[in-house]
Amino acid sequence: MSSSPDPRQNRLLASLPDEEYNRLLPLLKYVPLELKKILYEVNEPIQHVYFPLHGVISLLTIMEDESIAEVGTIGNEGFVGLPVFLGAEQVPGRALAQVSGDAMRMDTQAFKREVKPEMVLFNLLQRYTQAMFNQIAQTAACNRLHNIEERFCRWILMSQDRVHTDQFFLTQEFLSQMLGVRRAAVNKVATTIQKAGLIQYIRGKMTILDREGLESSSCECYAIIKAEYDRLLDGKN
Structure with missing residues (x-):
C-alpha cells in the first residue's frame, strides 16, 4: 500500500474514523481504471466493489438493439457497488470507466461480511445512496427540460470535479451517450462552447479554459447535484 495513492482520496473512506x-x-486493493474498463457487466455477478480515487465511472443501461444510455456517474465522492450494498448480486446494467483513473477495490464477499449496520461506513453508504438517487432524478429532469449546451457544461463541470485536473480525455462516443444525442450534435455543441472560449476540445482531449464561464453556462442542475452530495455526505439533514 505504501506505493499506492492515499485511499482517503475517496470521500467516503476519508470520512471514516481511524479505527474503522x-x-x-x-x-482494499489499489487498481488502475483504464479507459472503458468494465467494473460490472449486465446480469453478471458483481465480483468487486470500488471506492474511486480519480476518474469517472459511468452507469449504463443497454437496450435490446444494443443502444446505450448513461443513467448515472460516479467519482471519488462515492462508491461503485450500490446493488451489492442494497442486497442484489447482479443488475441489468453496466459500470465502466469513461474517464480513466484509479480506485480501491474490495471483494464483494468481504464487503458483505465486514460492513455492518453499526459502522460509520454503513451510514455513509445509506446517505450516498440517497445522493445517487437525487443525481439520477435531477439528471432525468435535466435531460428532459434543458438544452444540450447547458447539459454539456454541467457534465464537463462534474467530470472536472472528479478528475481534479483541467485536462482529461472524453470521446465523442461517450459524450453522445451522456447527452443522449448523435455524435454530430456533440461536435456542434463542443464547437460552440469552444468558440466561446470556455474549453478546448481536440481529438478527445478536453481542456477547461474558463470554469466560471462553464458554471454560468450550465443549468442549475450542476449546483443542485453538488449541493446534495455535500449536504448528505457531510452528515447534514
Whole structure:
C-alpha cells in the first residue's frame, strides 16, 4: 500500500474514523481504471466493489438493439457497488470507466461480511445512496427540460470535479451517450462552447479554459447535484 495513492482520496473512506478505516484497509486493493474498463457487466455477478480515487465511472443501461444510455456517474465522492450494498448480486446494467483513473477495490464477499449496520461506513453508504438517487432524478429532469449546451457544461463541470485536473480525455462516443444525442450534435455543441472560449476540445482531449464561464453556462442542475452530495455526505439533514 505504501506505493499506492492515499485511499482517503475517496470521500467516503476519508470520512471514516481511524479505527474503522484501519480495519478495512487490508481488504482494499489499489487498481488502475483504464479507459472503458468494465467494473460490472449486465446480469453478471458483481465480483468487486470500488471506492474511486480519480476518474469517472459511468452507469449504463443497454437496450435490446444494443443502444446505450448513461443513467448515472460516479467519482471519488462515492462508491461503485450500490446493488451489492442494497442486497442484489447482479443488475441489468453496466459500470465502466469513461474517464480513466484509479480506485480501491474490495471483494464483494468481504464487503458483505465486514460492513455492518453499526459502522460509520454503513451510514455513509445509506446517505450516498440517497445522493445517487437525487443525481439520477435531477439528471432525468435535466435531460428532459434543458438544452444540450447547458447539459454539456454541467457534465464537463462534474467530470472536472472528479478528475481534479483541467485536462482529461472524453470521446465523442461517450459524450453522445451522456447527452443522449448523435455524435454530430456533440461536435456542434463542443464547437460552440469552444468558440466561446470556455474549453478546448481536440481529438478527445478536453481542456477547461474558463470554469466560471462553464458554471454560468450550465443549468442549475450542476449546483443542485453538488449541493446534495455535500449536504448528505457531510452528515447534514
